[in-house]
Amino acid sequence: xxxxxxxxxxxxxxxxxxxxxxxxxxxxxxxxxxxxxxxxxxxxxxxxxxxxxxxxxxxxxxxxxxxxxxxxxxxxxxxxxxxxxxxxxxxxxxxxxxxxxxxxxxxxxxxxxxxxxxxxxxxxxxxxxxxxxxxxxxxxxxxxxxxxxxxxxxxxxxxxxxxxxxxxxxxxxxxxxxxxxxxxxxxxxxxxxxxxxxxxxxxxxxxxxxxxxxxxxxxxxxxxxxxxxxxxxxxxxxxxxxxxxxxxxxxxxxxxxxxxxxxxxxxxxxxxxxxxxxxxxxxxxxxxxxxxxxxxxxxxxxxxxxxxxxxxxxxxxxxxxxxx
Amino acid sequence: xxxxxxxxxxxxxxxxxxxxxxxxxxxxxxxxxxxxxxxxxxxxxxxxxxxxxxxxxxxxxxxxxxxxxxxxxxxxxxxxxxxxxxxxxxxxxxxxxxxxxxxxxxxxxxxxxxxxxxxxxxxxxxxxxxxxxxxxxxxxxxxxxxxxxxxxxxxxxxxxxxxxxxxxxxxxxxxxxxxxxxxxxxxxxxxxxxxxxxxxxxxxxxxxxxxxxxxxxxxxxxxxxxxxxxxxxxxxxxxxxxxxxxxxxxxxxxxxxxxxxxxxxxxxxxxxxxxxxxxxxxxxxxxxxxxxxxxxxxxxxxxxxxxxxxxxxxxxxxxxxxxxxxxxxxxxxxxxxxxxxxxxxxxxxxxxxxxxxxxxxxxxxxxxx
Numbered sequence: 001x002x003x004x005x006x007x008x009x010x011x012x013x014x015x016x017x018x019x020x021x022x023x024x025x026x027x028x029x030x031x032x033x034x035x036x037x038x039x040x041x042x043x044x045x046x047x048x049x050x051x052x053x054x055x056x057x058x059x060x061x062x063x064x065x066x067x068x069x070x071x072x073x074x075x076x077x078x079x080x081x082x083x084x085x086x087x088x089x090x091x092x093x094x095x096x097x098x099x100x101x102x103x104x105x106x107x108x109x110x111x112x113x114x115x116x117x118x119x120x121x122x123x124x125x126x127x128x129x130x131x132x133x134x135x136x137x138x139x140x141x142x143x144x145x146x147x148x149x150x151x152x153x154x155x156x157x158x159x160x161x162x163x164x165x166x167x168x169x170x171x172x173x174x175x176x177x178x179x180x181x182x183x184x185x186x187x188x189x190x191x192x193x194x195x196x197x198x199x200x201x202x203x204x205x206x207x208x209x210x211x212x213x214x215x216x217x218x219x220x221x222x223x224x225x226x227x228x229x230x231x232x233x234x235x236x237x238x239x240x241x242x243x244x245x246x247x248x249x250x251x252x253x254x255x256x257x258x259x260x261x262x263x264x265x266x267x268x269x270x271x272x273x274x275x276x277x278x279x280x281x282x283x284x285x286x287x288x289x290x291x292x293x294x295x296x297x298x299x300x301x302x303x304x305x306x307x308x309x310x311x312x313x314x315x316x317x318x319x320x321x322x323x324x
Numbered sequence: 325x326x327x328x329x330x331x332x333x334x335x336x337x338x339x340x341x342x343x344x345x346x347x348x349x350x351x352x353x354x355x356x357x358x359x360x361x362x363x364x365x366x367x368x369x370x371x372x373x374x375x376x377x378x379x380x381x382x383x384x385x386x387x388x389x390x391x392x393x394x395x396x397x398x399x400x401x402x403x404x405x406x407x408x409x410x411x412x413x414x415x416x417x418x419x420x421x422x423x424x425x426x427x428x429x430x431x432x433x434x435x436x437x438x439x440x441x442x443x444x445x446x447x448x449x450x451x452x453x454x455x456x457x458x459x460x461x462x463x464x465x466x467x468x469x470x471x472x473x474x475x476x477x478x479x480x481x482x483x484x485x486x487x488x489x490x491x492x493x494x495x496x497x498x499x500x501x502x503x504x505x506x507x508x509x510x511x512x513x514x515x516x517x518x519x520x521x522x523x524x525x526x527x528x529x530x531x532x533x534x535x536x537x538x539x540x541x542x543x544x545x546x547x548x549x550x551x552x553x554x555x556x557x558x559x560x561x562x563x564x565x566x567x568x569x570x571x572x573x574x575x576x577x578x579x580x581x582x583x584x585x586x587x588x589x590x591x592x593x594x595x596x597x598x599x600x601x602x603x604x605x606x607x608x609x610x611x612x613x614x615x616x617x618x619x620x621x622x623x624x625x626x627x628x629x630x631x632x633x634x635x636x637x638x639x640x641x642x643x644x645x646x647x648x649x650x651x652x653x654x655x656x657x658x659x660x661x662x663x664x665x666x667x668x669x670x671x672x673x674x675x676x677x678x679x680x681x682x683x684x685x686x687x688x689x690x691x692x693x
Contacts (some may be wrong), residue, residue: 003537006603027604034560034599035580045535047557049604074593089419098669100647100652101581103593104600232669 002043006267010052012177012211018048020179020207026050028070028106031097032113041130042114042124055108055211058082064216068173069108069209073163076107083289085217088224088243092166095228098235108210108234110163111174115194115201115265117146117157128154129198139301145239148298148307150265155198157265157302160237162228164267166308167213170221170260172185178208187213191266215261220245220257227318228261229310238262240311242318253277253286253323260294263311270294273315283324291315344446347465351456352444369460541607546571547615555602562586564602565612573613573642577671584670587643587650588612594650596669613642618648625649628687629680636674644670648684657688 009015011285019026023045027033034041056070060081067076076082077093096102096110119125119137126134138146138156164187170236172187190202215221224245230236241261247254256277260268280286291312292316298308345351353366445454447467455464538557543550544564551569562579565571565588574597577585581599588597589611597605616623625648628634635641647670651657656666664682672680 001558003535004557005538006601007541008603027601029599030582030601030604031596031599034601038580047601051604083547086519098584099651099656099666100587100596100669101599104595234665245531 001037002040004037004044004050005048006047008049008052008260012055012209014057015048015050015053016177016179016207016209018046019209021046022206022255024048024207028109029072029101029104030109031060031101031105032109034225036073036114036116036121039121041121046116046305050209052179056106060085062217064214067107067213067215069213069214070106071106072103073097073105073110077102083202084222086166086170086215086221086224086324088166088169088221088226089215089228091242092162092241095226095238095241096162101132106214107163110161111167111190111204111210111213113161115155115157115159115198118142129157129194131161132197132199140269141229142303143301145237145262146264146301147265148300148304148311149268149295150193151266151299152194152196152198154196157194157198158262159264159266161267162226162238162241162261164191164313165241165259165261166226166243167215168222168267168269169257170215170224170245171257172213172215172219174210175212175214176208177245179253180234182211184214188269194265206322218255218257220255221245223247223322224257225318225322227314227321229314240314241308242311242315244315246282246319246322248282248323252279252281254279256290258290258294258315260311263295263298263307268294270315272296277319282319284320287314287316290319339488344444345462345465347462349462351460354441354444365456366460369458374525422542454521476647510590517609540603542602543604544569544605544610545608546610549611550607553602557601557603559602560598561588561600561605561610562597564605565597565610568602571612571614575639575642577640577643582671583640583643584647585640585643587646587670589646589650591652592650594647611646613646616645623649625652625683628683632679632683633676634679634683635672635676640672640674642668644680648680648687652688656682660685 004241008250009018012222015026018024025033025044025046026048028050033042033044037044051070053070055068056072056075056080057066057068058071058076058079059066059068060079065081065085072097073093077090079090081288083090093102097105107133112311113127114120117138119127120127123130125137125141128134128136136153136155139153143156145158146156147315168188174185174190176183176185185203190204192200192202222245224243226241226243228238228241230239238261240263243257243259243261247256256274258270258277260270270290270293273290274295290299294315295308295312300308343349351365353364375630411548443467447454457463540555540556540557542553542564544553544561545551545566546569553564553568554563555568559568562574562576565574566576570604574588575585576598577583577599579586581596584596586596586598587594589595590600590605590608591610592609616626622630623645625645629641629645629648634644637655644667647667651663651666654666657663663684664677665685
């Protein structure tokens with residue numbers, strides 16, 4: 001690990017002032033950042049421990065839930081307001097990582113985890129995300145677990161957060177606080193596609209910090225679920241996952257929310273699929289049409305081409321489960 | 325071939341002021357330290373010399389850069405000579421080229437802390453590449469702008485400077501051109517990496533000083549006892565427990581948050597101590613495997629692990645037990661399936677899983693299997 005200066009501010013404004021320095025990084029749970037620091041992929045000069053900041057509250061109102069950025073994954077997953085009003089969020093959290101990591105990892109940190117692959121983690125290989133311009137080792141290499149949507153010739157790493165898939169589906173937005181004040185940004189707009197600059201993963205400005213996640217209450221959120229398909233039964237990243245939320249009325253789908261995980265360079269909101277579902281009577285053909293629309297434009301590589309069909313089937317199954 | 329020694333101090337550039345050499349002018353001569361006495365740059369007449377004025381930590385031998393060299397060589401040289409390998413041999417750099425044989429040039433590392441050579445070439449405080457041909461004439465010179473330019477900008481500048489329509493033109497031989505292209509590529513490849521701690525000869529400015537480790541005074545409360553520690557900020561809770569406090573019951577398995585051997589409780593919640601800095605644990609109540617027994621009596625989970633022979637080699641066992649204690653406390657021991665799911669953060673290479681599940685079931689108050 002490269003040496004760093006450790007700081008532990010007690011106030012948010014102190015942390016933001018310190019975080020504006022180039023080379024400074026915030027650490028909360030540390031489950032992603034410290035792991036990457038140990039293998040010299042991340043080398044912050046200043047590490048700002050934000051665990052003492054008062055940002056861990058979960059506040060539920062009829063209009064929605066505000067989740068403090070420092071709330072831990074385990075606590076959010078078990079919170080009654082989340083379990084009842086946003087089951088996809090609770091299920092996505094419980095399908096993530098392991099119990100120990102869920103006790104440690106914060107909600108803000110989960111959303112800030114690097115979009116990464118094994119080549120990103122291995123400094124012996126070229127990687128455009130780690131060393132811009134050095135090339136992508138995954139495209140000619142092992143890319144079975146990589147993304148098929150939103151990828152570029154520079155990077156095909158998949159975004160690994162289960163939580164973000166559920167949050168993007170349910171129209172979550174972030175409260176960001178920085179040196180110039182506070183702003184709100186839809187989570188879907190927060191993430192950037194790799195394009196020519198895979199090292200830029202989100203819209204966060206220097207010194208800015210996620211202070212909360214706002215989750216609006218809705219009918220699709222109440223009838224939502226998260227389905228994760230993986231190589232192992234537990235403690236494993238998604239090969240493919242789907243978050244769906246439906247508002248059913250009079251035997252038809254009034255409103256739908258769909259997002260996919262494991263297949264996108266960012267958490268993948270599938271609005272084309274939602275359009276195919278809205279107003280339809282739920283059934284296998286409608287689900288198949290929606291799944292087809294969700295995967296339109298997929299750019300698979302030889303070893304991850306199976307994900308296109310697997311994602312379609314996963315979405316069809318998730319929609320089936322959400323309507324029964 | 326003279327063998328070079330790194331030199332700690334001293335200005336080996338010769339004193340007399342001379343005009344800064346531009347392309348087509350003779351390069352200034354200077355002394356290089358060598359094991360058998362200093363030698364001059366001019367001693368290298370007959371072979372090209374490449375001077376790279378770089379930030380500290382620049383290492384052309386990094387495997388990750390080979391692809392860049394070849395990419396640039398392919399774009400610039402019709403012959404498409406491939407670079408087979410780069411190696412550093414003391415201050416020498418060897419490029420092993422397909423079709424072109426080997427090239428060997430000195431890397432002026434660690435011998436000119438005062439920047440005299442950089443001053444003589446007019447590149448003091450900058451990142452620059454200078455190519456001197458076998459006659460001692462500067463053939464190519466590029467000074468990069470200050471700051472950390474994006475790699476596409478650097479390559480664009482390099483290509484703009486090179487870009488002869490016919491690389492085997494009157495001014496450059498193909499071989500010289502290839503060297504130039506490779507060096508440009510080397511230099512470009514060096515850019516985005518922030519300087520690690522290492523002193524550099526040619527660029528005393530613009531190089532971040534090595535980061536000193538930070539030593540912290542911490543108090544960790546472990547098993548009810550306060551421990552005052554002086555540790556590097558990089559020390560994890562796991563290493564603090566094992567190496568500083570002497571509680572070696574907590575095990576280091578993967579050291580990357582996967583295996584669970586390092587599981588401890590913080591304020592009663594199970595965490596992985598390998599992904600927690602010691603500093604982050606200050607102010608929390610840490611419980612390790614050594615803190616479970618009470619007055620010589622094993623914790624029920626410890627006793628159940630013995631009852632059920634829930635281990636073979638035993639290495640993962642302290643982590644399994646700490647995770648199981650927390651699992652029962654959380655109320656996740658309702659069924660064998662639930663136990664398995666909630667123990668997924670702890671791996672056992674011996675495969676004692678059935679016995680571990682049985683032990684947890686017993687400790688949680690279920691039927692003794």
